[in-house]
Amino acid sequence: MTARFTRRQAGIAMLGAGAALALGSASSAGAAVKKIAVLPKTLINDVFQIKIAEAAEQAAARLGIPIERFASSSDVAVQDQINIIEALIARGEFGGIVLAATVARGLGNVVRKARQAGLYVVLVDSRTDGDDFVTVIQTDNVKAAGVGADYSARLIGEKGIVAMLEGEPGGETAAQRTQGFHEGIGKYPGIELVSSIGGHWTLPGGVEATEAIIAGHKDLDLIFAASDMMGVGARQVLDRAAKKAQASGDAAQARKFSDVRIVGFDGVAEAVRQIWAGKFSGTVAQRPDIMGSKAVEILAQLMRGEKTPADIPRRIDSGMMLVTPENVDAYAKEIGVEKA
Template sequence: MSILVAQVFRPDVRHGAALKGCATALAIVASLSFVACNRGGTATSGRPRVAFVLKTLNSPFFNDMQRGAEDAAKKLGVDLVVQAADREIDVERQMQIIENLLQTGINALCLTPSGSKEVVPAVVKANRANIPVVIVDTRLDPAASSEAGAKIASFTGSDNYEGGRIAGRFITSASGGRAKVAVLEGIPGHETGDSRLRGFRDAVKDTPDVQIVASQTANWERDQGFNVFQNMLQAHPDVDTVFACNDMMALGAIEAIRAAGKSGKIRVVGFDAVDDARKAIEDGTMAASVAQFPDEMGRVAVENAVHALRGEAVPPDVRVRIELVTKK
């Protein structure tokens, strides 16, 4: 098996990180064997070529997903190509990556959409090339998919709505039913974040003293989590709880809390339970996080892509477990 990992970046965004990502990608390409193939054909090794397009490689969550995908590719004897844009919100770059992969030749595509609506045309192009598509983590927009006639072999991901409900129930219980909550949302219109937010709101709506006093996007990013929550604190100094729709934003909020001299006074709940979040929970700077299992998502996605490629039956919807992580 050969594995190609590439971090695709934009020269106008985060120059230092982009150059570092480029150097890393070049080093990996130099150290791993990879042979290009014609469109629709297998690599010259004779093995199927499976592409896994992630939202970003600058996130522990997607790094774990990549590891799970690589493990499955090794066991199944397929060539895996992993590519991603520099930033999770760069749906335009993700579309370009998919287009390039379709042109160079792949046999199956696993995709974590950066935009639930925006990537639908790319999925349609894969359909026309008879390339099975497995969607991971974030669902395609149903209306946009139906209108365009987009077809997928399978979806693999967590129940994000239920995860939001779990976070909401935890905050209601931990606060004794009285809390002033600031919410850090994901990308607007992004199915994953929207579902978590909807689940959270539904969980707390019948507890009148759990009040959402501020709710704003921080685009899944740690630095934006810091800046947005810092502004929230200034506008709402009585905030005593934060729910962040992912851990990167939660960790940014923790930094803002520390900068404001309020460590230990504001309860923080995140989503994903990445390693840094788990450490923060043990340190007492984060109260809880809803754990997903991205390595399992990556493994199952590649397995189902290969099954679909072989013409074998594939489950249309695979739910990966979630659980609440708190201090032991």
């Protein structure tokens, strides 16, 4: 179960019944091993962030380092992350933090405090302000969203009406994916981007945003969702709208809603199932496994004195993959998803 962090709590909210994953207790020199904290944006309804945390824990187990997973209340709860990091500093048990920043600005000061206290901070998925972190391991979101835009254009023959479901406003990741898709789709004069609104990264957010979009645009050809779960919400709305149109006798509009293509982003297991079911035309897959595991590997090297921050690149591209009906089976096998 997930223990949800609030500002009223005196301590720090943790997963795993409040206990660390005690994966090692002493170094080769006999001294107590410092722990690693993994702090994603949120673990509530965010499959991608959960995958980052799981990969970090698996890497820590492999390396024999104790790790604790922490949770803020939402993917915009910057004050939660500040409070958690300050509590980690006060505890004095940690040597490193894997951090997915909730916002691009606002965490720089507390990251600086952590560094001054002797903790190394490795950012994953998104960065924050300041320069006191070791590195950021992330997808090249602008490039990846551009790949999604090109694929979307091909799907509709480089002409038609499209909309975008954006991520949470204020975050670096959301801004980069929006930039990449807008710039990419803008290369096609036959395509009109009629709406681009936030869906908060979540399925319910995707539902709400899509309902607003189709209220004014019933002629859509494609929706690009900046997260897979927003895309799942979009498909639910379109399926309901198609049934409603069919029931009212408007078969043409029903077909139009049913035929809207959806391209997602993240490459989570649910997107694979949506492609298998014919509800998604594809997804731009990130590598949360690489983000989480690489971050822990780097922290282990730093905490053991094998490397210094100067030895680590300031940015590491975790890679991406365009998943389509043609290669979805191979991708599913790679990430361990089986057909029902």
